[in-house]
Amino acid sequence: LQESMFELIGSEASYLRSLGVAVNHFQASKALKQILSKMEQHILFSNIRQVMAASEKFLMDLEMRLGESVLISEVGDIVLQHCSEFHSLYVPYVTNMMYQEALINQNFVSLLKKLESDPVCQRQSLKSFLVLPFQKITRVNLLLKRLDQSSGGSTKPTFTS
Template identity: 25%
Template sequence: EQMEVLVSCFLRPFKMAASSKKPPCSHEDVNSIFLNSETVLFLHQIFLKGLTSRMESWPTLVLGDLFDMLLPMLSIYQEYVRNHHYSLQVLTECKQSPPFAALLARLENKPACQGRSLETFLTYPMHQVPRYII
């Protein structure tokens, strides 16, 4: 759910804003902040769909094949995690721009965000894979 909010409430609006006549940020900034968030969301959705179908077969629960499928995709998560610090640096720099800060404040005030900041949503994917393993 948090990844869906990150992509729909932040990434897509910032992409659109970067394409506007007076962009509050560049496409490069958007790519640096969000990197492969859409791909990570897609992987989460695939894993969740597989996990949900397994839960329907409870109490016989076999998850090994889901993790076999997830393992080759860990490089995508790894890239996201490695970029996280840089992502937050770029975000901090962009916040110095009043138009960017105003857009960010509007986006963070959406009901779907439940009062949470963009930084919070950018951090969620880093905790998801360890949760799957536990």
């Protein structure tokens, strides 16, 4: 149970660092801003800054719980507390993914390759950073199910509630 809770916190911290690369390296790129219209920038990055801000708040709450005691009793209440905000942010983000894919396959592939070659990307593509919110939904759901099984069924919330 403790291992799963620490994995949830570690996973969220790692996710947040990667979102930081998407926002601070790709979205903030002056070169990318010069060749993309405002609409294309919105299509490509959607509401990723808000997704990142929600993740920061979630991680802070998880870390606060960890700070209360090294033995974490539960995190389901924290997940429930954040579910409505996640839902309101993730639905439009995930809905926008097909438009992201179409836009990435257009005329700025060479610039993307240059940005992706930066060491901060750790040999990952922009697509791998943009898909993180979608992957998070399934990962947190799996971790919560494992927590529920480990605790004998006392952790009921799911990420998609």
